[in-house]
Amino acid sequence: MYEKLKQQVLPQLIVPGSRVLMAVSGGPDSMALAHILWRYVKEMKEQKITLVITHVHHGVREESDDEEKMVKSMARDWEIPCLIHRFDSKEYAKSVGKSFQTAAREWRYACWKEDMRKENCTLLATAHHLGDQAETVLYRLLRGSGTAGLAGIYPQKGELIRPLLSVTKEDILEYCRNENLPYALDCSNEEPIYARNKIRLQLLPELQREYNPKIVETLGRTAEVLRWDEEYLEEGVRAAWKKFAIFSTEHRVGLRGTIFDLPKAMLSRLIRRAATLVSGEPRGIAFHYVEQVMASQGQVGWSQDLPGLKIEIDYQGVWFQRADWGQYINESAGILSPSLPIDANWGEWIPWRDREGQNWQVGLFSLENEADDEDYPGQCVDKVFFDGQGLIRNGDKLQWRYRRDGDSLWIAGLGHKSLKKVFQDAKVPANQRQEIPLLALENEILWIPGVKRGDRYPLRQGGGAVGVLVKR
């Protein structure tokens, strides 16, 4: 198992120079993961990969103290920095309106993200294996899912990697035995009360016994090929969005009426994406609502109230807007409202009107879709290039917003320069400064369209992004 991971999997997931945060609970999966990465780093010294361990003490079970000790001792022996967190689970479950499992998972991921920042890690590795994959595929199938859901867990998504995703639980246990690795067993995983546990402990063994002895591998393969399909479909959706979105903020989205001529795979995804953006619900709207919109066949005058949003079709297109959209309209400031930042989704135009009533659009595109002057003859006012990969890796929300106190632009060789100073140097009148949209990563301004860009995330070989400002 180790040799296969070393040859085929790890080089794909971990680039030289990476600093990997490993989430280690003390169970066999994460102990094996830690050992495998530690061994890989030692054997591949020239790659200059470094490791950090993070462990969460859940405090629900008596064994938690022992687990913490075990993880700490391993980290000491292997000379890997080890961070320990204490999660007061009972307290937490009471305070938030979510299931304990969901709350705990969200808390852990937030914690790890913080660790990554503190430790300058570039990757987070978790110990999900092929059994988890099979369980996820079945869970989603039983609950109702399309290609995206059945594609299961991804081996890599942004900075998150799952090196053991192609490995069975049996292989992991055998590895632990062969390497004499200690581990703890989490008994709450063994109780078939949660749907997922029931799938793992009852359904999967039954399917293996009665239908297919290799069911875990079979489902893992299905997830893999569906992931390929989903990636292809998503690429199609991105291209279609660029072509058919006439308006896009997190409160209101407009798509051309001609989306109804598209193949159903694209039409249904565009509807879902627009509704997700506007409703703010990460899982979007229920499928039968998507079907309702599709059944309208784009007839002008059609409208429908859905939970949290309203959809209307007029001669311009199909409009998705928040149920409380009215309160975001700001006639004088145009579309981008001073109080509300807008996520800078790639490939989307953000409309914006200046004090003189001029209409503008600003957007961020990936290089292969580079919008250039030919697309907007004489109207492309400013264009800057960024290191798109770097922006993605950073992980903070990239937003369009108006100026706030304390905003600054980072200039190479100079450091942070306040926006006030930048505007003064560029001779932008004071009364206009509040009305120029800014591309921001938290308090760091990356670009003042039409005025100046900062020197963070300069374009690099490989993936790139381009910001464009055009007059309409």
Place this chain on the structure above:
Amino acid sequence: MYEKLKQQVLPQLIVPGSRVLMAVSGGPDSMALAHILWRYVKEMKEQKITLVITHVHHGVREESDDEEKMVKSMARDWEIPCLIHRFDSKEYAKSVGKSFQTAAREWRYACWKEDMRKENCTLLATAHHLGDQAETVLYRLLRGSGTAGLAGIYPQKGELIRPLLSVTKEDILEYCRNENLPYALDCSNEEPIYARNKIRLQLLPELQREYNPKIVETLGRTAEVLRWDEEYLEEGVRAAWKKFAIFSTEHRVGLRGTIFDLPKAMLSRLIRRAATLVSGEPRGIAFHYVEQVMASQGQVGWSQDLPGLKIEIDYQGVWFQRADWGQYINESAGILSPSLPIDANWGEWIPWRDREGQNWQVGLFSLENEADDEDYPGQCVDKVFFDGQGLIRNGDKLQWRYRRDGDSLWIAGLGHKSLKKVFQDAKVPANQRQEIPLLALENEILWIPGVKRGDRYPLRQGGGAVGVLVKR
């Protein structure tokens, strides 16, 4: 249920003027199907739809005689022509090397196809319902499948329609009760010995009880959205095939080496499609072989023997050829061999060399991909247009082949004209006539590229196809 089918489903599946062959076993599903279509035809007289019933007497069970009587009596009461076939199942199962279920199914479909021709039917309706769909999705998931398989049964595929695919078994039984329809129960369906029966009788009820009371509807919906995705992906494959196939016969396929730069969803499908064409195995090659080819990353010099075919990569591209390819090579006649017709797959070029050593290509494309003179400046020698929908509906294999005795061309207002006469009128020298590829539908020649086309399947409003002959 009936009203929903009448409003939303049947008008989509059955165009006015259709003549529908209904496969009626005498079970509740097909009895309900027959009643629903009979009612629909009566209520929608202006649509001029007509019906024919076909029933297979399987002769395995004692009740078979009673079922035949029941179906016949219903057909008489409703004034629908009724064809009866007798299938000597035991005899048949012995004589062919297939499972009884597979052999019986293949025999039935062959029989129905023959019925359609005799009765001039344009559609074949079977009584598959939502439960069959859920069962199929699970069966394929457990056996291992991608998007294409999990898309399940299609409500319409060519001339085959399944009007009840969105309806549950419960709804069908209720319909039979309400309409006082007699029906027979097939007891062999009740024995959980076959994998599919086990899924229907054990697994589906368990999933419904333990995980999701609406599991049948949930799986049906998953199949539907995966079908949308699969249709989109297939469209992508067709376009990619047109772009990347440099050579395509049923014995040898060549794809450009640049396929390895394509998204995995496309690359894997192109590999599978090429292997399927060449191996003649309708289900293509096993997935791990597809993975092996993908893992080659297109390295020149790579080669691999797979069951029934060999794959080689050279500087020109990736070559898939039958293990016994050698015997089909025919240097003097070029690629298209006199003894072997080649399926006229849409979007594929068939290379062919004439007596003077000139290289030609001939192909059939759908209108939206129309290859025109701009693509082949000065080289497009002949181009004709057909009614693509009509060609698909006909169902016979469309083939490229050389002339055979008895071939004729149908000319409007004149009737069948022998190929000899056509060649004489066109002044094609006798010694060349044997070497011109023909587009044929069984014995009917549709087009003699560069010479003349027949008047069958003239282009109509709606879908079209175009045949193109170019010199290389």
